[in-house]
Amino acid sequence: MKFRYLLFIVLCVAMWTGCYNEKDIKPTEGNEMMYSLPQGDHEYDKDIVAWLEKYGFYTVYDYKIGDLYWANTAWEEQIEPNLGGYLSAKQADPDYVAPVLDLFKELFLDYYSEDLLQEAMPLKVFLCAELWQGSWKMNWATGKNERGDSTEILAYKGYDYIALNGARKEFEINESVKTQFMRELNKVFLNILYSKEIFVIPEEFVHVSNYRIPSSTAWPGNPNAFPGPSTSCFALGYLNVQTAKSPNTVEMMQEYDFFYYLDMVMSYSMAELESEDAFWSSYDNQPSMNYTGLLNPKRGYEKVRQKYEIMVNYIESFGVSLDRIRFPERFETGRENN
Numbered sequence: 001m002k003f004r005y006l007l008f009i010v011l012c013v014a015m016w017t018g019c020y021n022e023k024d025i026k027p028t029e030g031n032e033m034m035y036s037l038p039q040g041d042h043e044y045d046k047d048i049v050a051w052l053e054k055y056g057f058y059t060v061y062d063y064k065i066g067d068l069y070w071a072n073t074a075w076e077e078q079i080e081p082n083l084g085g086y087l088s089a090k091q092a093d094p095d096y097v098a099p100v101l102d103l104f105k106e107l108f109l110d111y112y113s114e115d116l117l118q119e120a121m122p123l124k125v126f127l128c129a130e131l132w133q134g135s136w137k138m139n140w141a142t143g144k145n146e147r148g149d150s151t152e153i154l155a156y157k158g159y160d161y162i163a164l165n166g167a168r169k170e171f172e173i174n175e176s177v178k179t180q181f182m183r184e185l186n187k188v189f190l191n192i193l194y195s196k197e198i199f200v201i202p203e204e205f206v207h208v209s210n211y212r213i214p215s216s217t218a219w220p221g222n223p224n225a226f227p228g229p230s231t232s233c234f235a236l237g238y239l240n241v242q243t244a245k246s247p248n249t250v251e252m253m254q255e256y257d258f259f260y261y262l263d264m265v266m267s268y269s270m271a272e273l274e275s276e277d278a279f280w281s282s283y284d285n286q287p288s289m290n291y292t293g294l295l296n297p298k299r300g301y302e303k304v305r306q307k308y309e310i311m312v313n314y315i316e317s318f319g320v321s322l323d324r325i326r327f328p329e330r331f332e333t334g335r336e337n338n
Contacts, residue, residue: 034124035060044098047105055117059101061092061127061167068126071159078134081145086134087158088150092127092167099173100127100166107182108189111319120189120196124161131156131165155185162188175331179324186320187266199318201258205310208303209237211253215244219285223278223293227300234294237303239264242287256287261311264291270326273308 037052038045039062048059068089069077076085092100104125109117133156135148154177156163164185166173193199218241221232228234233241239260243253268291278293295305312322324331 034058035063040094042094042097044101047101051109054114055121057121057123057125059104059125059127061094061097063091063126065089065091067124068128068158068161068163074159076158078147081136087156088130088132088134089126089128089163090130090168093129093169094167096129096169096171097127097167099171100164103166103173103178103181104164104185107178107324108185111186111321112189113319116193116198116318120193120198122157122160122162122192126158126161126163127167128163128165129168129171131163153184154181155188157188157192175328179328179331182324183266187262190262190315190318193318201254202310202314205258205261205307205314206254208307208310209257211250211257214248214253216241218244219283220280220289222282223280226298232301234299234301234304237307239291239304240287240289241285257307258311260288261307262315263288265308265311265315265322266325268292268325269328270295271329 035058037049037058037060039048039060051057051059069075069085069087071085074085075083076087078084078086078088131153132150133153134150136145137148138144139146152165154165162185165171166177166181190199215233215236218231218233218236218238220234220241221229233239233244236244238244238257243257243260248256272292273295274297275293276296276298278296278299279290281289293299294301295308312326316322
């Protein structure tokens with residue numbers, strides 16, 4: 001008897017699934033309604049609403065902190081080793097949101113075209129009073145991981161969102177902070193553009209070095225040599241020996257190289273790069289090192305300079321001005337702007 005009932009149910013399900021009309025199924029159109037805007041009656045709420053209407057993203061300061069930590073199949077909050085991620089954050093103080101939005105507009109939105117922002121911006125921008133990137137370290141006495149040092153960050157890319165820091169009373173905005181804000185936020189967005197295949201590796205960039213001839217022993221070489229050694233990874237146009245290791249495919253080497261240069265462009269001023277002093281070690285095996293002095297003309301690393309200039313021009317072709325990073329002295333006024 002039970003078998004008959006089961007067979008009847010199976011037949012009913014089969015008949016129902018075989019009779020539906022695909023034309024009756026209509027996808028939901030437009031952006032998912034995540035939050036209701038405006039969230040308040042501050043003057044800056046008008047800008048937030050305008051950005052939603054113009055670009056399609058929600059800028060929110062009133063939200064559950066769990067919305068920031070949620071990452072679809074993961075959780076980004078730093079909780080315990082092997083559980084959660086590395087973030088610690090606090091929701092924005094609405095009384096101090098306006099200065100952060102001013103930075104967001106001046107040092108980010110004003111750079112890019114309307115079409116690009118509509119295409120590439122994540123759905124949400126979370127405004128934070130605090131935003132920290134944590135770490136874990138091994139306590140060899142106990143054999144357990146413990147919380148390590150945390151670094152305050154100004155911008156972060158999460159699951160379909162960008163988080164911005166600084167919406168608190170104690171956050172002082174000076175020219176140095178503006179430069180760091182610009183550096184971190186635009187680097188986050190360029191990585192988003194890369195993931196969407198909008199920001200791609202330029203052909204002229206990969207033509208500078210011969211990636212088909214790996215050299216696992218191309219160490220940085222003596223930082224105090226003028227000119228630098230011809231066997232250095234820098235002489236080959238690489239920023240570290242890791243790029244040139246033989247197990248990597250050509251495509252992997254080119255991608256690693258591209259992102260190492262992106263990081264260098266977004267991290268160093270020209271005064272630092274052209275310094276006579278240098279601080280890398282001769283046999284540094286790390287994927288990143290201190291690049292102070294790398295572009296000093298006396299060292300003669302022309303391939304590095306060539307790739308650096310290609311990367312600068314390519315980034316600026318998207319509308320970004322790198323002057324704050326490359327020439328911060330032009331923006332120093334000796335006065336803090338709160």
